Amino acid sequence: MKVLITGGAGFIGQRTGQLLLKQGHQVTVLDNLSPPAHDRPPALPAGMELVEGDVRKREDWVKALKENEVVLHLADHHDYLPAFSKLFHVNAVGTAILFELLLEGKTAVRRVVLASTMAVYGEGKYRCGKDGDVYPQPRRVDALERGVWDPPCPICGGAVTPMVTDESVARPTSAYGLSKLAQEELVRLLGERHGIEWVILRYGAVQGRAQPFQNAYYGALRIFALRLAHHQPPVLLEDGNQLRDFVDVDDVARANLAALGELPTGAYNVASGRAHTVIDLARTLLRAADSELTPETPGRYRVGDARHAVPDVSRLKATGWDAQSGLEAMAREYWQWLQEQPNLDTYFEGAEYLMERTGTVRVAR
Ligand SMILES: NC(=O)c1ccc[n+]([C@@H]2O[C@H](COP(=O)([O-])OP(=O)(O)OC[C@H]3O[C@@H](n4cnc5c(N)ncnc54)[C@H](O)[C@@H]3O)[C@@H](O)[C@H]2O)c1
Structure with missing residues (x-):
């Protein structure tokens, strides 16, 4: 297959690209290498062709689409800061431009796989x-x-x-979730109407080795591990009893491959199928790091977060995919990887300060 991965220089994109290359597929990446995911040019795995460009620019899509038959659309804007218009420009408008080009009929693309998120469910079921x-x-x-x-x-x-929340009802409670649902609806409507195969994958909380610590706005494991590396205890939002499904990036990469191939058109949750509280995750990491520290719950909360996010993964599992990694292994591997990284610095404090200053993270009275 000739595959275009947008956002392919990012965390999930690189892992998926490596897997595709290993199986003999051709991989082009369209990525604008934007901060905070990138604070220096990434070393992309050998064999991936990089088109440095922006999904908001038609001409950059044209350069990247070339002979590619399938598109894995991962590039998006995601953070909790109130940059609402950017969420829609990158996520919704970028996807609309892709479909404008597909409908002109000058590309070889027959299938679009969109990376989406549990955030489209809002509070869920x-x-x-x-x-x-x-x-x-x-x-x-x-x-x-x-x-x-x-x-x-x-x-x-x-x-x-x-x-557990299945794929049937999506009601986002954040601007990010809304922008992803807009992106999904474009893919579904235009794909269906114009005969382009489409698959929407709604990922749980993706974790794993090589998750860049530059972007400390989300990714509980990375945030806790970065604090721990600075000898500070994990600080949990709310009371730490929020339920999440933490899924390993390699399991997500395998789901992406299935979706690029024969997976029938539709929306699928991609997660481990096991719910854990956030405090469970923090304790698992502390054990992996052999640390005496204990998690703190000062009553902070993030506006727009869902209390629980527990996906029902039975639809994807029925196709033969299953998650192979568990929480202990994810925490252990991430901690080992983080410790091998040079110049661990104060990204975490920067993101924390910005989220408090903009009212994104607040403290309960
Ligand atoms: N990581 C998670 O826990 C998670 C959970 C749910 C959904 N997702 C979805 O998975 C996808 C990939 O996430 P990730 O964790 O790999 O993120 P990431 O930040 O590591 O990668 C995203 C990539 O997109 C690129 N990008 C951003 N804006 C762009 C633009 N305008 N034009 C071109 N490229 C641009 C960035 O440079 C980056 O390389 C996203 O669509 C995200 O919504 C991720």
């Missing part, structure tokens, strides 16, 4: 004893300010229990 399955509204800032972390039932206001 819960069960209420009285009202059955419900999808809570975004959590109110006044409740978070009081340290009330769990969302109420949107019908009766009572307590609800988190459930």
